[in-house]
Amino acid sequence: AQSVTQPDIHITVSEGASLELRCNYSYGATPYLFWYVQSPGQGLQLLLKYFSGDTLVQGIKGFEAEFKRSQSSFNLRKPSVHWSDAAEYFCAVAPSGAGSYQLTFGKGTKLSVIP
Amino acid sequence: ETGVTQSPTHLIKTRGQQVTLRCSSQSGHNTVSWYQQALGQGPQFIFQYYREEENGRGNFPPRFSGLQFPNYSSELNVNALELDDSALYLCASSCRECKVETQYFGPGTRLLVL
Numbered sequence: 001a002q003s004v005t006q007p008d009i010h011i012t013v014s015e016g017a018s019l020e021l022r023c024n025y026s027y028g029a030t031p032y033l034f035w036y037v038q039s040p041g042q043g044l045q046l047l048l049k050y051f052s053g054d055t056l057v058q059g060i061k062g063f064e065a066e067f068k069r070s071q072s073s074f075n076l077r078k079p080s081v082h083w084s085d086a087a088e089y090f091c092a093v094a095p096s097g098a099g100s101y102q103l104t105f106g107k108g109t110k111l112s113v114i115p
Numbered sequence: 116e117t118g119v120t121q122s123p124t125h126l127i128k129t130r131g132q133q134v135t136l137r138c139s140s141q142s143g144h145n146t147v148s149w150y151q152q153a154l155g156q157g158p159q160f161i162f163q164y165y166r167e168e169e170n171g172r173g174n175f176p177p178r179f180s181g182l183q184f185p186n187y188s189s190e191l192n193v194n195a196l197e198l199d200d201s202a203l204y205l206c207a208s209s210c211r212e213c214k215v216e217t218q219y220f221g222p223g224t225r226l227l228v229l
Contacts, residue, residue, distance in 0.1 A: 103160060108156075
């Protein structure tokens with residue numbers, strides 16, 4: 001069965017600092033990979049996704065993620081964090097194939113930003 | 116904001132009762148997925164409906180059931196509610212076999228079981 005591990009439960013960074021959120025997955029083949037953000041009391045917003053091709057993926061709000069097959073990782077990065085980035089971030093995988101979107105999520109990483 | 120809406124926004128039930136949650140999918144989307152997000156956890160996949168048929172199910176008991184209607188809106192029904200069913204229930208709509216396949220989540224229904 002597939003699984004997603006986000007090793008960091010809570011990360012605190014200063015505004016303007018760089019950010020990297022870690023994600024490792026366990027899956028039989030290369031899955032589809034996603035990062036979502038959830039603000040308190042809100043639903044999930046897609047930041048970016050990887051299906052195939054270039055392993056460095058650009059997303060919204062200045063986020064990017066890099067797929068590393070050898071490490072089964074899909075880490076999320078941002079060069080300069082803004083206070084509005086404080087939220088919970090979820091990595092997810094889904095079976096590759098048209099339109100499946102049956103996601104397995106990690107437990108999330110809560111990001112706090114110090115002004 | 117996405118075009119996915121859910122109702123109600125909040126709900127309080129007692130153990131043993133039944134509940135129905137509703138989801139209206141984004142215009143043009145034919146697939147709806149339901150997720151349960153317990154406090155402090157990531158969402159867990161309950162099931163997915165595609166063109167009114169169940170198209171995949173997670174590790175949830177049969178008392179969790181669903182429907183998808185011809186307009187692709189969907190319902191999640193939970194019978195014999197248990198305390199552990201207290202959670203945020205998220206639906207997500209997507210479009211299979213479309214040129215652009217993106218999934219959008221609704222804001223969720225927060226269910227409290229007492």
